Amino acid sequence: MSEIKNIINGCLKGHRRDQELLYRRYAAKLYTVCLQYSGNDEEARDVLQEGFIKIFENLVHYKHEGSFEGWIRRIIVNTALEKYRSRHNLYRVDDIDDIPEPDADPDNEDYSGLEAGDLLGIIRELPPKYRMVFNLFAIEGYSHKEISKMINISEGTSKSNLSRARVILQRRVGSYTGLRKKILNG
Amino acid sequence: MDDRRANIDLVFRNGLKDYEVLPPQDVWNDIHPVIRKKQKPLILFRVAAITAVVLSLGILAYRLSNEISSNIDNHLVTQNTESVVPATDLTSANIPAQVSVQDRVPVNDISRQIIHPVNTVATDNLKTTVQDFSALSTKEKLDNNEDINLGKYDLMAINYDPADYMNIDESTNLNTPDNTNRKEPGRWSISALISPTYQSRFGDSDNEAFSTLMDQEEAMISYSGGLALSYKINKRLSIQSGVYYSSIGKQLSGISAYSGFGDHFYTKGNPNFEVLTTNGSVYTANNDIFLSDNMGADRVRSDFNNNVFDPEKAALTYIDNSLHQNFSFLELPVTVRYKVIDKTLDFNIIGGISSNLLVNNSVYASSEGGKLQVGKTEGLNILTFSSSLGMGMEYNISSNFSINLEPTFRYFINPFSNISYPGVHPYSFGVFSGISYKF
Numbered sequence: 001m002s003e004i005k006n007i008i009n010g011c012l013k014g015h016r017r018d019q020e021l022l023y024r025r026y027a028a029k030l031y032t033v034c035l036q037y038s039g040n041d042e043e044a045r046d047v048l049q050e051g052f053i054k055i056f057e058n059l060v061h062y063k064h065e066g067s068f069e070g071w072i073r074r075i076i077v078n079t080a081l082e083k084y085r086s087r088h089n090l091y092r093v094d095d096i097d098d099i100p101e102p103d104a105d106p107d108n109e110d111y112s113g114l115e116a117g118d119l120l121g122i123i124r125e126l127p128p129k130y131r132m133v134f135n136l137f138a139i140e141g142y143s144h145k146e147i148s149k150m151i152n153i154s155e156g157t158s159k160s161n162l163s164r165a166r167v168i169l170q171r172r173v174g175s176y177t178g179l180r181k182k183i184l185n186g
Numbered sequence: 187m188d189d190r191r192a193n194i195d196l197v198f199r200n201g202l203k204d205y206e207v208l209p210p211q212d213v214w215n216d217i218h219p220v221i222r223k224k225q226k227p228l229i230l231f232r233v234a235a236i237t238a239v240v241l242s243l244g245i246l247a248y249r250l251s252n253e254i255s256s257n258i259d260n261h262l263v264t265q266n267t268e269s270v271v272p273a274t275d276l277t278s279a280n281i282p283a284q285v286s287v288q289d290r291v292p293v294n295d296i297s298r299q300i301i302h303p304v305n306t307v308a309t310d311n312l313k314t315t316v317q318d319f320s321a322l323s324t325k326e327k328l329d330n331n332e333d334i335n336l337g338k339y340d341l342m343a344i345n346y347d348p349a350d351y352m353n354i355d356e357s358t359n360l361n362t363p364d365n366t367n368r369k370e371p372g373r374w375s376i377s378a379l380i381s382p383t384y385q386s387r388f389g390d391s392d393n394e395a396f397s398t399l400m401d402q403e404e405a406m407i408s409y410s411g412g413l414a415l416s417y418k419i420n421k422r423l424s425i426q427s428g429v430y431y432s433s434i435g436k437q438l439s440g441i442s443a444y445s446g447f448g449d450h451f452y453t454k455g456n457p458n459f460e461v462l463t464t465n466g467s468v469y470t471a472n473n474d475i476f477l478s479d480n481m482g483a484d485r486v487r488s489d490f491n492n493n494v495f496d497p498e499k500a501a502l503t504y505i506d507n508s509l510h511q512n513f514s515f516l517e518l519p520v521t522v523r524y525k526v527i528d529k530t531l532d533f534n535i536i537g538g539i540s541s542n543l544l545v546n547n548s549v550y551a552s553s554e555g556g557k558l559q560v561g562k563t564e565g566l567n568i569l570t571f572s573s574s575l576g577m578g579m580e581y582n583i584s585s586n587f588s589i590n591l592e593p594t595f596r597y598f599i600n601p602f603s604n605i606s607y608p609g610v611h612p613y614s615f616g617v618f619s620g621i622s623y624k625f
Contacts, residue, residue, distance in 0.1 A: 003507055017439030027214070032202065120207075
């Protein structure tokens with residue numbers, strides 16, 4: 001029996017140690033996902049907490065088919081989506097023209113030197129609707145059709161949001177790399 | 187342009203692929219109480235369900251026992267009524283026109299004829315005789331005193347001789363149960379009982395070291411069973427002793443066990459690992475085993491810690507995420523049973539003490555359905571004493587056999603280990619079930 005299978009069985013029996021072991025094993029990886037989908041740390045924390053409660057509640061339904069990490073990641077993403085759906089009326093989708101033009105060269109494709117922490121920070125700066133679509137399409141691999149159902153928008157809106165998200169991200173990445181070059185060149 | 191945009195997707199996908207950010211420390215503290223709370227109703231529901239089942243069975247058995255008792259009584263009454271029918275006929279039948287004096291039998295003799303029908307008089311004749319007499323009202327016959335001279339005989343004087351009654355034969359069609367060969371069971375009884383057992387302990391929660399270790403240990407469902415001999419002092423009180431074998435255990439969670447360590451290090455004599463438990467230290471006897479504490483509780487002590495040796499890099503074979511600590515005892519209990527309700531379903535209060543002799547002490551890791559011995563717990567007391575209190579339900583299926591159900595709580599007077607933490611007293615709860623034979 002694999003180690004994770006043992007831990008899952010322990011969790012199903014209500015063993016506290018195995019529950020904590022499962023949490024500690026995946027918390028950091030899943031918290032990154034929560035941060036990707038959330039605009040602030042408080043929201044990311046809530047998603048992680050609610051997501052893990054769902055994981056423990058639904059562990060009995062896990063069939064040991066496919067990747068366990070993939071299964072728990074989907075639960076966290078769905079929790080983030082629920083949070084988003086419950087709050088989306090509060091969010092204002094900034095018009096692309098409202099976003100200040102970064103000091104960058106959009107054609108610059110030299111992304112070297114960008115660290116994961118920088119990338120995470122850039123995604124989190126996206127307006128919520130763009131952030132959701134970009135994460136679901138580019139990171140999770142869902143189609144526009146699936147995304148349209150997930151966050152209750154049309155496929156066209158999903159495509160449009162993705163396109164705008166990409167433009168913003170390119171500009172932001174460009175500004176980061178441009179700034180870095182400026183610093184390096186003095 | 188599209189390629190460039192797709193490229194940005196890859197930048198983020200690959201860049202964040204293995205990135206990890208530690209969540210705030212207190213998140214787990216908020217998660218655990220919620221999942222624990224959701225588990226609790228389930229546990230309470232199970233306990234309530236078991237209690238309801240036991241109570242229902244008890245009530246059902248009690249009612250059944252009452253019905254059986256009343257049925258037996260009714261049956262006996264019915265049989266007696268049937269046996270009395272001829273007597274009823276004594277007064278209701280008509281007098282035949284001619285009654286031969288020779289056919290008449292004195293009343294006392296009638297009674298004798300009834301109870302000795304086969305030996306003395308043919309049944310048909312007897313019936314006729316009885317009907318003849320029954321047709322006469324006592325007063326009438328006494329007044330007439332002509333054809334029938336009852337004289338000194340009196341119908342009211344019908345007197346069943348107990349000795350004759352006991353000799354009644356089945357051919358009388360009375361069908362009363364044959365009690366002549368029934369032997370009351372003696373004062374002795376022997377029982378075979380077995381029980382699943384839940385074991386835990388009362389401990390000093392203020393003792394931080396103990397609490398830390400206690401948190402990492404889970405009780406395993408154990409079992410106990412054996413033979414008991416009981417002597418009935420009087421109707422309600424009996425004393426019981428016997429020999430029981432019990433196996434109890436703990437699961438030491440969060441300790442990973444690997445095999446194949448012997449290929450990397452070979453030590454002779456000294457154990458490689460010491461594991462701290464609430465029952466004392468476990469020392470490895472199997473040098474092929476590598477142990478590490480996943481929970482960071484510093485329970486595994488060794489020169490070969492994770493900083494020195496990485497079991498994953500060394501490609502050791504992972505076995506289990508926990509160790510199993512098992513103790514077996516030979517128990518010699520002396521208990522007193524007091525019968526509170528004495529029916530077909532008896533209720534007893536049971537209390538006593540037991541001396542427990544340690545006969546097996548092992549720590550193992552589970553491996554694909556098998557057990558891989560790791561070592562043993564040091565410093566255990568060879569002899570421990572426990573007290574017990576329980577409630578016994580005994581359903582008598584016959585005069586000699588009964589089925590027993592005995593929920594029993596046991597409290598260990600001294601701890602398993604002589605180096606255990608102060609104020610730590612194990613206890614166990616089990617529901618013994620089995621069968622008894624009285625002789």
